[in-house]
Amino acid sequence: MAEPPTQVPSNDNSLRQPASWAELLRVFNRMALQGFGGVLPIAHHELVERERWINAQQFVELLTISQVLPGPNIVNFAIIFGDRFFGWRGAAAASAGLLVLPMVIVLALAMAYQHLADWPTVAGALRGMGAVAAGLIIATALKLARALKRNSLGMPTSFALGAATLVMVGFLRWPMVWVVLGLGSLGMALAAWRLSEQRPPTGPSEEPQP
């Protein structure tokens, strides 16, 4: 199901286009190797500021879609980005650039850790890093919570859904399948209802298509 390379519609003439899927592979690999503790801030710098393949608004829109779709955000981002320029070849090149070399590095570190695990200093360092990793994830959730103000569900409903998810999955340890299907369907139904109430009968599109 190869799709011809899609011309990105844009009114911004200063934007460039990646020359080939090989260039996507190279740039996404460069991004991944700089991304300690998360690739997204690097992605913004490389794609918007350095290569100028998309503008900031397009970046935010792509990111939103990548975050709400199931699967790893940055991989979804790479796939949608790559597919838009070079079809499935672009999607494969961007995600391979992101994953292959870092995976070799991570496995090498994990294997070294298995040999060093009995050394108390290494075990202690890993415990400390684990604590920081937990803190980084909690902090990300708190930062993103500010964006709920603009959610069409409204703050109280959003807060209740988020808290219910934390209790069911985090504290009660229920399997995620049922929680996401149950609470997720409820959230989507409520959002659809609120959106259809807000929507003017012949409202123009709020967001221009990137």
Added chain:
Amino acid sequence: MSASIWFDLHGLAWADVLQLCLHFMLLSMLAVGGAITTAPDMQRYLVAEHGWMSDAQFTAGVAIAQAAPGPNILFVAVMGWQVAGAAGLIATMVGILGPSSIVAVLVGRYRRRRADSLALRAFTAGLAPLTLGLLLSTGWILTAPVRQHGVALALVAGTVLLSVRSKLSPMWLIAAGAVAGALALT
């Protein structure tokens, strides 16, 4: 390094590896808000239900992937490798990436045709709060092995504060955590 690493399943049967792959495919479709949000269920499945790895191994795997360059999703590769070697790695990575990648391509193409559909907007708005609840659950579960250490809890709290209040690179916080852990959490 011999060809046998491809077939050393660490005592699992091929049926277990297939089941592992299928479970991660299911998680792939449920990983709303990033693959890290499936960590609680992976811990339940790999550690509590099957006993294929220990709690300490699990948290170490997540920490190694966070500390290394690249997407944090690579903790899934470490899980697969530790559970069943190269076959386990392929099972977990194909599982966690396959279904969600196909959906991403299809939705990306659909979205280029109609940006403003009610269904797309309801999907985004309705799932956003769950994303945050799952992220908080993941943070909570990752603190499990260190909850009895005061120093570790201080590290968690300090990281949250610094990260929310400043734009300090996560790399520095991870490095600080490693030093503090080597000195005080041995």
